Amino acid sequence: MGNNSTHTEMELVSLxxxxxxxxxxxxxxxxxxxxYSGILQIVEDAELGSDILQEVFINIWRKIDTYEPSRGRLYTWMLNIARNASIDVLRSKSFQNSKKNQSIPDNVDMLKAGSSLPDTDRIGIRKLLEQLKTDHRVLIELAYFKGYTQEEIAEIEGIPLGTVKTRIRAALTQLRTIIK
Amino acid sequence: MTTQEYISSGIIESYVLGLATEEERTAFEKMCDENEEVRLARDAFELSLEQKALQNAVSPPPNLRKQVLDKLENEKQPTRNISGKVQPKAPVKTLPTAVSGTKRTSYLAAASVTLLLVSVALNYYYFRQYKTYSDKYDALLVQNAEIVKNDASKQVRLDEYATAMQHLKDPGMAIIKMAAKGVASSPDPNSMATIYWDTRTKDVFLLLNNMPQPSTGKQYQLWAIVDGLPVDAGMVDMSAGLPVAEAFAVTLEDSGGSVNPHMDQLCVIGKVS
Structure with a gap:
């Protein structure tokens, strides 16, 4: 099966x-x-997520020539484009401002109403994170969903860089066993 | 480190999820090229990640599909032009910026014109104000000069009155009231004049309290009665020293005065007490 799907993917990539x-x-x-699910886990805003998804597909179209199949699967490559785009938005000034301008009660109501926004805590990697130890989960949250470097995390959490590296690696290894 | 240890070190997940540093990535890619086992472990993790993701897929809004595919069709256009070169996207973006630039310039132009108009209006207004106040100032200067002049002349008159007052208050000043009572020839029985006679300097001052206006060519003349005889004491508005007198009288004489009084023209008379 693995062989077959790889072949299909190779055809797809070539097209x-x-x-x-x-x-x-x-x-x-x-x-x-x-x-879209991967994007929503980072930006947690359906409308913003749609904008990012559109941008991601345009970027896939533009950058497809730089995709190197030997370096990983197509989905992995696309997911990284989506994650980077989401974190860029997350860190953009306008997004930060809109977050600040939202009063907390409004925000809660919005989440409760949740018409178009799925419960992102229940999907994808976030769901898997639940099974990690708290101190590991926090680090993955900061590294993967917020896009902080390990140096930044060490500063935020007030723990040595070496500890950050060790814990992230340990958390990631656990993540793999959970996924399997 | 054995291959197995390397595989379970977390580097695979780190690389696949995009958390690895540039150094780690380069090292890992080299490892994948050299070690089939590592590459397969990576493939396996990627595949399981992908399958989880597909299971947990969240459908984007349905209208987004057409929107995205249309956008991609638009992306196609530039790649199919004659030169075969991909047209950079940038020029498309520069147009709106250029437009907004022009817009900003025109806003600035409009703002400066507005400011200029406001400035001109204010200049005119302030010039008018200046003119008004300048004129008022000039008027005040003229008025002030006039007041100063008036003040000087009033001061002179005040000095005169003060001097007169000084004489009147002087205890050595004899006051002789001359009345028309019992004077048949007086043109007005209410006529009255007063003599102020300085007994030391012998100066004579005459005050016409109530005397009718003499007819043209006539003038009042003051006489001092000394030893029963009238002595010319001068025309009214003229005073001369008088050493001694028993009485004073005023007659109406032809202009220029007479040497002897026309007693039939006697107007008022008063005895020195």
Missing amino acids: LKSRDSNAFTYLYDHYSGAL
């Missing part, structure tokens, strides 16, 4: 690199949900 419209339609139909 994508020739900017085949049908291949991109397939890509959207197949992966938009997974990528």
Whole structure:
């Protein structure tokens, strides 16, 4: 099965690199949900998430030539584009300001109403995080979902850089066993 | 470190999830090229991650699909031009910036014109104010000069009155009231004049309290009666020293005065007490 899917992916990538419209339609139909979920886990805003998803697909189109199949799966490559785009938005001034301008009660109501926003704590890597120890979970939260470097995390958490590295590695190893 | 230890060190997850540093990435990629086992472990993690993600997929808003695919179609256009070169996206973006730049310039132009108009209006207003106050100032200067002049002349008159007052208050000043009572020839029985006679300096001052206006060519003349005879004491408005007198009288004489009084023209008379 693994062999078969790799072959399919190779075909898909080759069509994508020739900017085949049908291949991109397939890509959207197949992966938009997974990528959207990944984006929402970081920005936690459905409308913003849609904007980012659109930007991600445009970037996939533009950058597909730089994708190197030997370095990883297509999805992994796309997920990283999506994560980077989400963290960029998360760290942008306008997003920070809009967060500040939102009063807390409004925010709670919005989350309760939750019409278009799925409960992001229950999906993807966030769900897996629940099974980690608290001090590990916090570090993954900061590193993966907030995009902080290990040096920044050491400063934020007030723990030595070496400890941050060790704990993140330990948490990641655990994550793999959970995923399997 | 054995391959197995390396695989379970967390580097694979770190690399796949994009948490590895540039150094770690380079080292890991080298490892994957050299070690089939590591590469397979990476593939396995990626695959499980992908499958989890597909299971946990969240459908984006349905209208987004057409929007995204349309955008991608638009992206296609530049790649199919004759030169075959990919047109940079930047020029498309510069247009709105240029427009907004022009917009900003025109805003600035509008703002400066407005400011200029306001400035001109204020200048005119302040010039008018200046003119008004300047004129008022000039008027005040003229008025002030006039007041100073008036004041000087009043001062002179005041000095005169003060001097007169000094004489009147002087205890050595004899006051002789001259009345028309019992003077048949007087044109007005209410006529009255007063003599102030300084007994030391012998100066004579005449005050016409109530005398009718003499007819043209006529003038009142003051006489001092000395030893029963009238002595010319001068025309009214003229005074001369008088050493001694028993009485004073005023007659109406032709202008220029007479050597002897026309007693039939006697107007008022008063005895020195």
